[in-house]
Amino acid sequence: MGCTHDCSSCGESCSSRTEPQDLHESLNKLSSVKKVIGVISGKGGVGKSLVTSTLAVEMNRRGYKTAVLDADITGPSIPKAFNIHSRAMGNDDGIFPVTTETGIDIMSINLLLKNETDPVIWRGSLISGTVKQFWTDVIWENEDFMFVDMPPGTGDVALTVFQSIPVDGIVIVTSPQDLVSMIVAKAVKMAQMMNVPILGIVENMSYFMCTECGKKHYIYGDSKIDEIAEEYDTKVLAKIPIDPEIASLVDQGKVEMYNADFMDSAADEIEKLIK
Numbered sequence: 487m488g489c490t491h492d493c494s495s496c497g498e499s500c501s502s503r504t505e506p507q508d509l510h511e512s513l514n515k516l517s518s519v520k521k522v523i524g525v526i527s528g529k530g531g532v533g534k535s536l537v538t539s540t541l542a543v544e545m546n547r548r549g550y551k552t553a554v555l556d557a558d559i560t561g562p563s564i565p566k567a568f569n570i571h572s573r574a575m576g577n578d579d580g581i582f583p584v585t586t587e588t589g590i591d592i593m594s595i596n597l598l599l600k601n602e603t604d605p606v607i608w609r610g611s612l613i614s615g616t617v618k619q620f621w622t623d624v625i626w627e628n629e630d631f632m633f634v635d636m637p638p639g640t641g642d643v644a645l646t647v648f649q650s651i652p653v654d655g656i657v658i659v660t661s662p663q664d665l666v667s668m669i670v671a672k673a674v675k676m677a678q679m680m681n682v683p684i685l686g687i688v689e690n691m692s693y694f695m696c697t698e699c700g701k702k703h704y705i706y707g708d709s710k711i712d713e714i715a716e717e718y719d720t721k722v723l724a725k726i727p728i729d730p731e732i733a734s735l736v737d738q739g740k741v742e743m744y745n746a747d748f749m750d751s752a753a754d755e756i757e758k759l760i761k
């Protein structure tokens with residue numbers, strides 16, 4: 487009786503009801519990507535790009551062909567971490583990602599801008615349209631894992647990206663000074679709406695390991711991440727210390743040289759998706 491003839495907005499349950507539409511975009515015909523992992527955070531500056539890049543480095547070291555799609559259009563930090571300053575090339579078939587020294591394929595808005603320091607002052611729809619094109623127009627050849635450095639937050643742009651790219655799992659990045667519980671709650675709700683599994687939470691800047699006294703110092707107070715993970719029925723994948731060395735490697739574009747084991751358990755969990 488109350489049918490609006492539009493199943494996406496109508497609450498009636500009738501025999502002619504159609505399934506919700508799958509809005510995922512198709513890959514370029516020359517691309518193949520086995521598993522897509524979205525890395526999200528509640529806000530900028532908590533280490534989402536650091537987590538994305540170290541996870542990509544770890545999976546690449548394990549022998550998987552790995553890609554990073556930098557969907558953080560307004561704050562693209564992936565090319566800098568991998569010391570990529572060249573521009574992406576393309577032909578009639580599509581755009582080629584730029585490959586890092588150790589073989590990770592990267593696409594980021596900074597590889598398309600004339601000047602990498604130009605700011606991107608765009609509306610949300612243009613940003614999500616660009617991310618869609620990174621998925622549809624870039625030639626991602628035989629990738630085992632693609633990590634998507636998502637736009638910060640759980641707003642409109644992040645949602646549109648999730649609708650267009652078929653993500654197989656989400657990693658949530660938080661830091662202890664965040665309103666962690668609220669951020670995790672929002673991320674969990676978004677993942678449920680999008681029907682994407684949450685692989686777990688990475689707590690960045692968790693503690694500082696003092697090289698002089700050998701003790702862990704919880705600079706931002708005691709971590710509550712274990713309780714929060716339990717509350718939302720998910721796992722803590724990693725606790726990353728505040729580490730000036732990693733910050734300096736990222737700043738110098740040498741993230742591929744990082745030598746620490748804090749991403750091992752997160753990588754184990756991600757590896758399960760393909761094994």
Ligand code: ADP
Binds near residue numbers: 533537561690730733
């Ligand atoms: P986001 O992607 O969430 O905006 P980034 O990964 O770009 O955040 O990190 C923001 C800044 O903080 C960068 O300069 C990065 O090197 C630094 N940083 C992130 N995590 C750590 C850490 N665990 N120890 C030291 N510096 C860090």
